[in-house]
Amino acid sequence: xxxxxxxxxxxxxxxxxMPNTPPQVLLNVSTxxxxxxxxxxxxxxxxxxxxxxxxxxxxxxxxxxSNVSLATxxxxxxxxxxxxxELVRPPAAHPHQPVAPVTVWQGRHADSxxxxxQSLSAQGQTVELWAWQLAAGERYxxxxxxxxxxxxxxxxxxxxxxxxxxxxxxLGAGDSLAFASDCAYSYLNAGSAPVRFTKNVIIAAPR
Numbered sequence: 001x002x003x004x005x006x007x008x009x010x011x012x013x014x015x016x017x018m019p020n021t022p023p024q025v026l027l028n029v030s031t032x033x034x035x036x037x038x039x040x041x042x043x044x045x046x047x048x049x050x051x052x053x054x055x056x057x058x059x060x061x062x063x064x065x066s067n068v069s070l071a072t073x074x075x076x077x078x079x080x081x082x083x084x085x086e087l088v089r090p091p092a093a094h095p096h097q098p099v100a101p102v103t104v105w106q107g108r109h110a111d112s113x114x115x116x117x118q119s120l121s122a123q124g125q126t127v128e129l130w131a132w133q134l135a136a137g138e139r140y141x142x143x144x145x146x147x148x149x150x151x152x153x154x155x156x157x158x159x160x161x162x163x164x165x166x167x168x169x170x171l172g173a174g175d176s177l178a179f180a181s182d183c184a185y186s187y188l189n190a191g192s193a194p195v196r197f198t199k200n201v202i203i204a205a206p207r
Contacts, residue, residue: 022103024090029073030064031091036080037062050079070104071143083126085119101131109135111194126203133196134160134189145181148204152178158195161188171197 037047044062048055053072060066061076070084077087088104101115112135119128134140145151153160154176162169162177164185171177179185181201189195 022106025088025102025104026064026066028088028090028102030062032082032087032089033076033080034062035091036082040080042080047076047079051075069143083119083121083128085116085126085128086121088116107135107138107140109138111135112138128201130199131196132187132199133194134187135194136189136192138189140187142181142185142187144183144185145201146204147182149181150178150202151181152176152200152202154198156196156198158189158193159191160195160197161190162186163188 037044042050044055044058048058051058051072052075057066057068057072058076061068073087074084077084085102089099089102099118101117103113103115105114107113111133114130114132117129117131119126121127153162153171155171155173157173159173160171162171162179162185164179165183169177182204
C-alpha cells in the first residue's frame with residue numbers, strides 16, 4: 001500500500017465466508033467476472049489456477065450462487081487485472097462518475113454491514129474508501145493482505161477492538177490507527193452499541 005490509499009473491506013467470519021452477501025453484489029460479481037474472463041480468452045480452469053481457487057468455486061461464483069470471502073474476490077480481481085470495485089459494482093458503472101455506495105457485506109445482525117464508497121486505480125494500485133458498522137457482539141476475521149500493505153482506521157461512534165499479532169487495541173470515537181495488514185487480524189465490537197468506522201487499506205502492488 002504505498003502512496004496510494006486503498007480500502008479493502010474484507011468482512012468475514014472465522015471461516016472467511018460472508019454469510020449474507022447481498023444478492024445484487026453476487027449478480028454483479030457473476031457478470032463482471034465472466035465478462036472479464038471471456039474478454040481475455042481464459043478458460044475457467046486458467047482463471048481458477050491464476051487466482052488459486054478451485055474450479056468448482058469459480059463455477060459457483062460465476063453462477064451467482066456462492067458466498068465467498070472478500071480475500072478470494074481480491075485474488076480473482078487481481079488475476080484478471082481488475083480492481084475490487086470493478087468486480088463488485090454494477091457492470092455499467094463508470095469509474096470516474098459519481099456512484100452510489102455498494103453494500104458488499106451484511107453480518108448476522110442488521111446493524112452489521114460494510115459499503116464500498118469510492119475507488120480509484122492508478123499505476124497498478126487501487127484507492128478505495130469504505131464505511132463499516134458492526135453490531136454489538138459482532139466479529140470480523142480478516143486474512144493477511146500482501147506484504148507491505150497497511151490499513152488506516154477512524155472510529156466515528158462506539159468502541160472498536162482490533163486484534164493483531166497477539167495484541168489488542170481499543171479505539172473509541174475520534175480515535176484513529178494505522179497498522180500493517182500483512183498478517184491476519186480481527187475486528188470486534190464488545191460493547192453494547194453499534195460501532196461505526198471508516199477504513200482505508202493501502203494494498204502493496206504485487207512484486
